[in-house]
Amino acid sequence: MEKLVSLTASACPLNVANLNTDQLLPARFLKWPRSAGIGKVLLHDLRFDAEQRERPDFPLNRPAWRDAKIVVGGRNFGCGSSREAAVYALYDYGVRCVIAPSFGDIFSGNAIQNGLLTAIVSDDDAAALMAALEAKPDQPVTVDLEQQIILCGNTTYPFTVDPVRRMRLLNGWDDIDITDSYRDRIAAFKADDRTRRPWATPRATS
Amino acid sequence: MIAPQTLFDKLWASHEIARREDGEALLWVDRHYVHEGSFHAFSQVKARGRPVAEPGLTFGVADHYVPTRGSRRAIANPEIARMVRQVEENTAANHVTLFGLDDPRQGIVHVVGPEQGLTLPGLLIGCGDSHTSTHGALGAYAFGIGASEVAHVLMTQTIWQRKPTRMRVTVDGKVAPGITAKDIVLAIIAQIGADGATGCAIEFAGAAIRGLSMEGRLTLCNMSIEAGARCGMVAPDATTFAYLRGRPYAPAGADFDRAVKQWSALVTDGGAAFDREVTLDAAAIAPIVTWGTSPEDALPIDASVPDPAREPDEARADYLRGALAYMGIAPGQKLTDVAVDRVFIGSCTNSRIEDLRAAAAVLAGRVSKVPGLVSAGSSLVKRQAEEEGLDHIFRNAGLEWGESGCSMCVGINGDLVAPGERCASTTNRNFRGRQGPGARTHLMSPAMVAAAAVTGHLADVRVLMAGRKI
Numbered sequence: 001m002e003k004l005v006s007l008t009a010s011a012c013p014l015n016v017a018n019l020n021t022d023q024l025l026p027a028r029f030l031k032w033p034r035s036a037g038i039g040k041v042l043l044h045d046l047r048f049d050a051e052q053r054e055r056p057d058f059p060l061n062r063p064a065w066r067d068a069k070i071v072v073g074g075r076n077f078g079c080g081s082s083r084e085a086a087v088y089a090l091y092d093y094g095v096r097c098v099i100a101p102s103f104g105d106i107f108s109g110n111a112i113q114n115g116l117l118t119a120i121v122s123d124d125d126a127a128a129l130m131a132a133l134e135a136k137p138d139q140p141v142t143v144d145l146e147q148q149i150i151l152c153g154n155t156t157y158p159f160t161v162d163p164v165r166r167m168r169l170l171n172g173w174d175d176i177d178i179t180d181s182y183r184d185r186i187a188a189f190k191a192d193d194r195t196r197r198p199w200a201t202p203r204a205t206s
Numbered sequence: 207m208i209a210p211q212t213l214f215d216k217l218w219a220s221h222e223i224a225r226r227e228d229g230e231a232l233l234w235v236d237r238h239y240v241h242e243g244s245f246h247a248f249s250q251v252k253a254r255g256r257p258v259a260e261p262g263l264t265f266g267v268a269d270h271y272v273p274t275r276g277s278r279r280a281i282a283n284p285e286i287a288r289m290v291r292q293v294e295e296n297t298a299a300n301h302v303t304l305f306g307l308d309d310p311r312q313g314i315v316h317v318v319g320p321e322q323g324l325t326l327p328g329l330l331i332g333c334g335d336s337h338t339s340t341h342g343a344l345g346a347y348a349f350g351i352g353a354s355e356v357a358h359v360l361m362t363q364t365i366w367q368r369k370p371t372r373m374r375v376t377v378d379g380k381v382a383p384g385i386t387a388k389d390i391v392l393a394i395i396a397q398i399g400a401d402g403a404t405g406c407a408i409e410f411a412g413a414a415i416r417g418l419s420m421e422g423r424l425t426l427c428n429m430s431i432e433a434g435a436r437c438g439m440v441a442p443d444a445t446t447f448a449y450l451r452g453r454p455y456a457p458a459g460a461d462f463d464r465a466v467k468q469w470s471a472l473v474t475d476g477g478a479a480f481d482r483e484v485t486l487d488a489a490a491i492a493p494i495v496t497w498g499t500s501p502e503d504a505l506p507i508d509a510s511v512p513d514p515a516r517e518p519d520e521a522r523a524d525y526l527r528g529a530l531a532y533m534g535i536a537p538g539q540k541l542t543d544v545a546v547d548r549v550f551i552g553s554c555t556n557s558r559i560e561d562l563r564a565a566a567a568v569l570a571g572r573v574s575k576v577p578g579l580v581s582a583g584s585s586l587v588k589r590q591a592e593e594e595g596l597d598h599i600f601r602n603a604g605l606e607w608g609e610s611g612c613s614m615c616v617g618i619n620g621d622l623v624a625p626g627e628r629c630a631s632t633t634n635r636n637f638r639g640r641q642g643p644g645a646r647t648h649l650m651s652p653a654m655v656a657a658a659a660v661t662g663h664l665a666d667v668r669v670l671m672a673g674r675k676i
């Protein structure tokens with residue numbers, strides 16, 4: 001996993017509450033292997049019309065925000081389906097951080113597995129950030145994970161992030177490497193559990 | 207003396223292998239379900255060159271992409287055919303049991319797990335699908351995970367989790383006749399919001415919940431995720447044990463009785479504390495339908511949709527305008543005036559035998575005014591429905607009787623609602639484009655979908671059932 005310490009980039013406001021993973025990546029693209037270029041179809045049905053033409057008024061299609069590495073979203077961002085490919089789509093498009101008042105649980109879990117930061121700000125700060133970006137679309141935004149602050153113009157906004165996820169992002173750690181160091185404890189748990197909860201093993205295979 | 211514990215605390219404690227100082231715990235996974243969509247995870251496992259740690263605890267199904275019409279093997283779309291083939295190859299290569307296309311036990315993962323007795327009280331269950339919360343209906347700790355977590359479970363049979371906060375939703379009293387688990391859960395989501403339970407493990411309690419059948423509890427827990435919850439659960443009781451006895455993978459004989467003893471302790475102790483409590487009065491719940499593009503946009507059938515002009519909060523008014531425009535509904539329109547173009551009965555929310563019976567009870571001797579598809583939750587449910595003659599009722603009503611799979615819930619097998627078309631659906635998500643680009647979805651119970659079918663518009667099933675047995 002790629003580390004993330006601090007990031008300065010253009011930031012695109014997406015002022016939609018409950019933006020779900022079906023919208024981030026419509027179901028018909030779930031068949032695609034990641035190598036097919038999932039970033040191209042991020043938010044497909046919002047970015048493009050039925051004739052595959054870009055909708056010019058969609059924020060991510062506006063010149064200032066086309067290359068956004070940061071997205072500022074509404075409450076419950078990434079709710080819905082557990083599809084991790086929604087995170088691949090954001091990441092492969094180039095997005096490294098989503099800022100929102102709240103996130104779908106599974107989405108934020110998937111995000112951290114892939115080095116995408118989900119930064120939680122207050123409702124008021126999310127609204128203020130969006131307003132600032134609407135007013136001055138091409139100003140860069142800095143997200144500093146070490147200090148847990150967002151800088152936009154002369155204003156700083158604090159954000160929260162799960163401390164474990166913060167550590168993992170700062171260091172670029174993969175879960176599986178950490179788990180492997182617990183191998184003995186896993187084996188001991190398993191042996192003990194077989195006597196403690198014998199019914200937990202499926203009958204036909206035991 | 208140990209402090210009183212909630213059901214969730216007990217489930218959590220019995221799976222904790224280790225806890226780090228930062229609060230994340232490594233948990234043992236008892237059951238792991240995979241499906242066609244798990245291919246990203248299998249690629250990750252392969253890329254690391256590792257075996258599946260516990261192939262005997264992992265079970266695969268083909269559900270999301272399988273055809274529901276015509277010959278199941280003759281899949282015209284090569285990409286869809288590849289998805290079904292991939293899950294066969296990935297499970298075979300890793301010695302994982304698959305309930306595949308040709309298996310009589312095939313069906314939707316969240317229907318098959320309980321049906322086979324794989325899902326049991328006290329288990330921790332993971333699956334790369336958000337509606338894994340369904341399995342909590344049996345008193346399990348079950349939650350949806352992403353592809354990287356699926357890969358992690360495959361390689362280690364464990365998962366890292368931060369303990370969710372505990373929420374109890376108590377539904378007191380007794381529901382009126384004709385009110386189902388779907389109405390209860392939509393009422394809950396309407397009350398607390400689509401993110402009302404984010405980060406929470408919900409325990410459903412109260413007389414109205416205890417009174418639900420296993421099928422009803424599965425519907426209820428299925429939709430916990432639509433309130434943002436990590437998982438939902440109902441403490442196991444006599445209903446649970448009766449449901450499980452004799453199921454293929456459940457313990458048998460004396461083992462079953464011993465298990466029941468241990469399972470019976472899986473209840474919230476008197477005086478145990480929850481982080482949040484929500485209470486509903488069952489008697490006040492009417493048949494509910496959704497009108498908008500989030501499951502929280504749910505109202506009793508006799509209501510009218512909101513009017514943005516009367517909404518003081520500008521952001522909320524904006525949301526209402528957007529949702530109504532997408533749904534093609536006029537502000538303030540009465541729900542019963544909304545005409546539907548098609549119906550769908552199926553999905554892991556409402557496709558079990560009891561759901562099909564409820565829809566058939568309304569449809570018997572009647573004809574649907576609109577086309578529609580009925581897809582049983584599993585091939586076994588389909589067979590049982592045929593033994594009971596329900597398929598005739600559906601066919602005689604003019605509905606299509608399909609094979610089992612996710613079908614029109616998400617449309618990735620090609621069962622789509624056309625752009626602009628309005629579908630009365632027993633599914634769980636009315637998101638924009640969920641049933642196909644531009645599709646308009648109204649969520650409701652199977653009986654309410656049947657009522658919409660025979661009237662051609664959203665309708666109160668209680669009127670149609672007057673004089674009939676429910």
Ligand code: SF4
Nearest residue numbers: 337553554612615616
């Ligand atoms: S039926 Fe729908 S919600 Fe359930 S697992 Fe299939 S796609 Fe997901």
